[in-house]
Amino acid sequence: MIKKILVILFILILVIVISIVSLIVFVDPNHFRGYISQTVKDKTGYELTIEGDLRWHIWPQVSILTDAVKLSDNGATKPLLTADNMRLDVELLPLFSKNLAIKNVFIKSALINITDESKGDNAKKYTQTLTPPSQPNTDISENKKNVSNWKFSLNKFEIADSTVALQYNNDLINFRNINLLLEQNNDKNLSIELKGNIDKNQQDLFYSVNANVDLTQFPEKAIIDLKKLDYSYNGIASSNKALKGSATGVFNYQQSPKQLNSQNLVFSVNDNNFTSKINTRFDNKPYVDLQLSSEKLDLTPFLQQNAKSNKDIPVQQTSPVVSSVAKDNNQLSILNAFDGKTTINIKEIKANKIIMNNVKLNVDNQDGIATFKDLNFDFANGHITATGTANGKQKTPQIKLNTKINNINLNSFFTQMDMAYDLDGIFNASGILETNSLTTNKLLESLKGNANIVITNAKLNNINIQNIIESAAAKYGNGNDKSGNQKKYTEFHKINTNAYLNQGNIELNLLNANSETLDIISGSGKVGMLNHDLDVNLNIKLLGGWNSKSDTIAKLQKVTIPLRIYGQFSNLRYQLDIAQILSDVFSDKLQQRLDKLRDKLENRNGKDKDKDKDKDKDKLKSKAVDILGGLLKK
Incomplete structure (x- = not known):
């Protein structure tokens, strides 16, 4: 029995060896040179040049090896693709029936140039018609008849350790370490595996893609099933911690009308997870409909990286470069490139100590002007709503918002903003605000607008206005005109004022306030949001709260007392000329x-x-x- 099995195995091995020898003897691989080149030209319009002789490679599989290969466009100064060698893994038995069944095309260390120098007639035709170039069917049939009557099929295409140089406007982007595996699952279904990295200006993006492409109805329709996309980004601004994440989803492409729609799109950025839906129409101007939602968005790691990177970057002393071309400083100019609308729902956004809840945004962009139909979120135990516009058509950005602020707790607000403060209370305001900058360090400085402000249950910490006046008056009286109010703060039932925001300052006018013991009948001044300081002048009327009932107290209650409060938020000071006030009072009486x-x-x-x-x-x-x-x- 064992001898029979060995005999059978020996016969099989002998048949295989004879077949391979027959292949090498009777089939010259150079017969395929013109056929392969012509097939590539028929299918793509590009010219494939194979240098040197084609040769068989038997082990570990039957293959055809080539020397250097080039893929060029007619009229281009540089080839689109160059490679040191190419390997075609073929199936053995179909060769005897004149069928060149290629299991795999393997190209190693290729350099792919997608630049102006590699663009020729085919690229121009593609740009003009927006459809891949092709030759008439009569030419294809004639070429096939003239070249060979062999049949051709391809099951897999593979590129390893290759580079793509892509020119975008004046920038050159390098796709390095590309490993591509393109395999045909059935007649019109492909699986794609792609890995590599992109580098530009000391910034690196590493990616890995696994997807299936259904081309059953191509070119009218195609379905891309993105099984997984993993990415990792490292740059100057994020050198300490990489930006990484993944994405999955299904994309449906339609040729007429041309559009791309997504289904079940889920992606992540570090620890932030999002679900999204994108519908895009490729008209004369693209139209994008984006819906985005998330449970949490934590921006703290990115803000910390940017702050540290800005400190670490040395200041280089270089000569200024003068350009005669007017520079577009509008960061919103991207709005001119497309129309569309965006709906965003995020339950929590965190940035350092700042926490915003139930963030909702509804924006409609038309002709470079984005309209904020609805922007609202919870912040500092209160709620903020806004509507307005963002203009991307001018030289500088312009954002204008009609804003309402309800019941903001100032204690929570200043704590989250990490600012020293001496004012507590419940803050309400309404007004129209606008800015011409989106840069973080210039946002407050460029903010302008008018607002009506109301603060209820207000408390001015570390200053007792009543006690200041009483103590000063006691020095000019009999020394017994002291009140029982020894608190270290001043309370008001309500503070009202009109404010104007300009260059980082809040300019106050028509300020008034009331409490049980004093009223502020008028006031004006400024609050510096950049320098964290204030300087206000108040006209105060005393109502009561004194222990004694001397003539001095009675006289002070009949006059208006001017008081100036100024200094840093954490170290407020006051100025009061009580001697002049008493002198005027007594002079009038005398x-x-x-x-x-x-x-x-x-x-x-x-x-x-x-x-x-x-x-x-x-x-x-x-x-x-x-x-x-x-x-x-x-």
């Missing part, structure tokens, strides 16, 4: 008494003109001295 005294003297002189004038004058002078002495004592 003048009133002197006027009364003069009237009495004039009346007395009229009634007693017949009496002894010298005697009466002495009495009146004595009374006047008594009155003046009483005033001076007080």
Whole structure:
């Protein structure tokens, strides 16, 4: 039994060896040179040049080896593809029936140039017609008859360790270490595996793609099933931590009308996961409909990387470059490239200490102007809503928003913004704000607009306005005019003001406030959001809250007291000239008494003109001295 098996195996081996020897002897691979080149030209319009002789390679599989190969476009100065060698793995038995069944085309260390120098007649035709170039069917049939009556089939195409140089405008982008495996699953179904990296200006993007492509209805329709896309990005701004993630989804392509739609698109960026839906129409101007949702978006790692990278980059002393071409500084100019709409729903956005919840955005872009139909989110225990526009048609960006702010807790706000503060309360405001910059460090500086501000249950920490006035007044009184209010803050039921934002400052006017013990009947000044300082002038009316009821207190309650508060948020100071106030009060009182005294003297002189004038004058002078002495004592 064993001998029979060995005999059978020996016969099989002998048949294979004879077949291979017959192949090498009777079939010259150079017969395929013109056929392969012509087939490539018929299918693509490009010229394939094979240098040197084709030769058989038997082990570990039957293959045809070539020397250097070039793929060129007619009229181009550089070839589209160059490679040191190419290997065609063929099936053995079909060769005897004149069928060149290629299992795999393997190209190693190829250089693919997609630049202006590699573009020729076919590229121009493709640009003009937006369809791949092709030859008439009569030419194809004639060429096939003239070249060979062999049949051709291809099951797999593979590129390893290759490079693609892609020119985009004036930039050259290098796709390096490309490993591509393109395999035909059935008649019109392909599987794609692609790996490599892209580098540009010290920035690297590593990617790995696995997808299936259904070409059953191609070119009218195609379905791309993206099984998985993994990527990792490293650049100057993110050198400490890579930007990485993955994506899966299904894309449906349609030729007429030309559009691309997605289904079940899920992707991630680091620890942030998103679900999305994209519908794109490729009209004269593309139209994009994007829907995006996520449970959480954490921007903190990116902000920390950018802040550190900005500190680490050295300042280079270079000569300025003067250009005569006007530079477009509008970061929103991309809006002119497409029309569309965007709907975004994110439950939580975190950036350092800042936390925004239930973020909703609805934007419609038409002709370079994006309209914010709805923007609202929860922040600092309150809610913010806005509508407006973003203009990308001008030289500089212009964003204009009609904003409403409801019930923002100032304690939570300043804590999240990581700012020192001395003002607590519930903040409400409404107004129109606009900016002409999207740069983070210039955003506050460029912000402009008017707003009506109301702060309820306000508390000005570390300053007790009532106690300041009372303590100053006590120095000019009998020392007993002190109130029982020894708190280290000032409370107001409500603060109202109109504000104008300009160059990082909030300019206040028509400011008024009220409390149980004092009112601010008018005020003005500025609050610096960039320098974290303020300088306001207040006109105050005292209402009560004093322990004693001296004449000094009564006089102060009848006048308006000016008070200036200024300094950094964390170290506010005040300025109050109480001596001048008391001097004015007492001067007015003294003048009133002197006027009364003069009237009495004039009346007395009229009634007693017949009496002894010298005697009466002495009495009146004595009374006047008594009155003046009483005033001076007080």
